[in-house]
Amino acid sequence: MSDSAKPVDALTEAEAADELALLAVEIAEHDRRYYAEDAPIVSDAEYDALRQRNAAIEARFPELIRENSPSKSVGTAPTGTFGPVVHARPMLSLDNVFSDEEVTDFVGSVRRFLSLPADRELVFTAEPKIDGLSMSLRYEKGRLVTAATRGDGTTGENVTANIRTIKEIPQTLSGNVPDVVEVRGEIYMRRDDFLELVKRMAGSGQTFANPRNSAAGSLRQKNPEVTRSRPLKFFAYAWGEVSEPLAATQYDSVQRFKDWGFPVNELMVRCHSLDEMIAQYRKIEAQRATLPYDIDGVVYKVDRLDLQERLGFRSRSPRWATAHKFPAEKATTVLKAIDIQVGRTGAMTPVARLEPVTVGGVVVVNATLHNEDYIRGIGNSGQPIRDGRDIRVGDTVIVQRAGDVIPQILDIIPEKRPADSTPYVFPDRCPVCDSHAVREEGEAVRRCTGGLICPAQAMERIRHFVSRNALDIEGLGEKQIEFFFNQPDPSLRIRSPADIFTLAERQRNSLTKLENIDGFGAVSVRKLYAAIDARRRVAFWRFLHALGIRHIGETNSKRLARHFHSFDALRRTAELAEPPDGRGDAGNPEWQELVGVGGIGAIVAEAVVDFFDEEHNRQAVDDLLAAGVTPLDEEVAAAISSPVAGKTVVFTGSLERMSRDEAKAMAERLGAKVAGSVSRKTDLVVAGPGAGSKLKQATDLGIEVIDEDQWFVRVGQG
DNA sequence: GTGCCTCGAGTTCT
DNA sequence: CTCGAGGCAC
Secondary structure: OOOOOOOHHOOOHHHHHHHHHHHHHHHHHHHHHHOOOOOOOOHHHHHHHHHHHHHHHHHHHHHHOOOOOHHHHHHHHHOOOOOEEEEOOOOOOOOOEEEHHHHHHHHHHHHHHHHOOOOOOEEEEEEEEEOOOEEEEEEEOOOOEEEEEEEOOOOEEEEEHHOOOOOOOOOOOOOOOEEEEEEEEEEEOOHHHHHHHHHHOOOOOOOOOOOOHHHHHHHHHOOHHHHHHHHHHEEEEEEEEEEEOOOHHHHHHHHHHHOOOOOOOOOOOOOOOHHHHHHHHEEEEEEEEOOHOOOOEEEEEHHHHHHHHHHEEEEOOOEEEEOOOOOOOOOEEEEEEEEEEEEOOOOOEEEEEEEEEEEEEEEEEEEEEOOOOHHHHHOEEOOHHHHHOOOHHHHHHEEEEEEOOOEEEEEEEEHHOOOOOOOOOOOOOOOOOEEEEEEEEOOEEEEEEEEEOOOOHHHHHHHHOOOOOOOOOOOOHHHHHHHHHHOOOOOOOOHHHHHHHHHHHHHHOOOOOOOHHOOOHHHHHHHHHHHHHHOOOEEEEHHHHHHOOOOOOOOHHHHHHHHHHHHHHHHHHHHHHOOOOOOOOOOOOHHHHHHHHHOOHHHHHHHHHHHEEEHHHHHHHHHHHHOOEEEEOOHHHHHHHHOOOOOOOEEEEOOOOOOOOOOOHHHHOOOOOOOOOOOOOOOEEEEOOOOOOOHHHHEEEHEEEEEHHHHHHHHHOO
């Protein structure tokens, strides 16, 4: 491998061709070691970097893409450890409630939505909420084909090999089973099995905090034999895609899972009234300690599936179900100090430093204190907290993990307050840059006014710029950003987003080489440059999001990108737009266009206009463009990164979800070539019902054949 | 004007 | 995950 990796932009065509040839051989060799010998000699991260480098060079020199290019075997490569699986139906989470009143509200809102009067019966199921990991098991013609974790709800991880080692999960289903069925449920570990595992693994150096974490860790093993040795169990309680309805009700659907051989929870019951639901909750709560597995609440679901369908979904959860959670575990500890963190917008957030304490199996040392008012004990959003008691350094405090994740301070114990304690005074100056910190009328946060003068804000801005939903540059974590930010040598310094993209260029002419500095080797430097180069061409919405304009996060960036198509168009409109003057006019046409974008109102639009009004913002954007960053229209960006880019696709048979023209346009938009007939050059055949000779030819040539639904899944629109 | 619902920006720990 | 706040339908 070449040690002196040049930035991709600096490669000549001949050098690029040479490197592509080398990379093809190198990656093929790693693939062979990984798959055939199960003995890789590079880490996954190093392997990924090679593939990224290959992709970056190919993006710049598409005419050099080799017949044996590694990018043509994307489907088989390990991405991270487990491959991605796009769920045929998203795996949503459940809304949470904590009190009887909220359960009443939930039932009321279901009735209201269905226009169901109070005297008409409405049946719910109630079952314990298992504290484990949700899992989607896809069976086709009765055979287990894929097991996937929830992931972000849309895309999960493929853990099929590990799931196959779990005895409780059937490999094949017998009896009356739909052609396609995705059985969903919870993987968990029993408490007694967990304790035995802890005993068995004592001295192995591995730690097991609780059954849930152990189940998660056991599932993410690279070697399925390790998973096999772990006592994992399963309960089925839901489903994703099904080729035919399972039953008329939730309850009966789960009974079918039982018939097929899945374990189902025996504590699930039907409730015919609100009172019965709450009674069932109390009953399960009372049994909690004696159950062999951990649970964290009770789940209620509307029983009739036709009603579930009418109720439908909100963005992240169904309207027909909710989880009634048990109160979170609490602990007391001492507040040692209150520190102030400064975010990228200047927001000053107080953080509690605590005497270490175990809450819910995890040691907590930090907790957010939200804002000034929270410390002073002023209730916000109508939630009276602590009866007006303030929080002071030295106080003994009650800590819980909200949603069992984020630690928060609920209250203090007044009797234990030291006699000499004084109220906490929230600073009116930034602890980092000493600028004034002001609180806007009606806002809860106090902000540092230092802007980019403030190192904390400048660094946080870069951190946001490279973060996963923005430019997504790997290898620039908090530590690295701080390092580059504080470099005295100009050839090593990163103080603005544009500096990231000029780093390699500045380094080339410098004697202070990054690779000679402790912590950076030649390999990691090469990987960093490759990661940066790979993002010079970036989707417009990511670029927009990365700029950090107020109110412009991921969703609003996508909305604006979809409307304007190019960054130039948005910028031109924003620079010309004039908001209404407040005396009856409605703003000029450019303003009208901005607020006409769905989901963008006056306040968000004004934030965009204000951003481009600022000279230093325009300069920062120009610097980025000058440094070679190119925001791409959505469709062009999709074509570069799509899984079918550069492939030759043939559609055959009758298509049901789209016309042939539509299919062709879609494939081309995603960077694929569409051919009329199958030949050795064909990479993929999409076959509908009635496919004939082309299908046979494809099978003869060993070309991959998928159906229309799989095509949609493949291109991420499943 | 009110009351959803969604979004952005903040947060922890493994 | 939680909070505050913006957008929009009523």
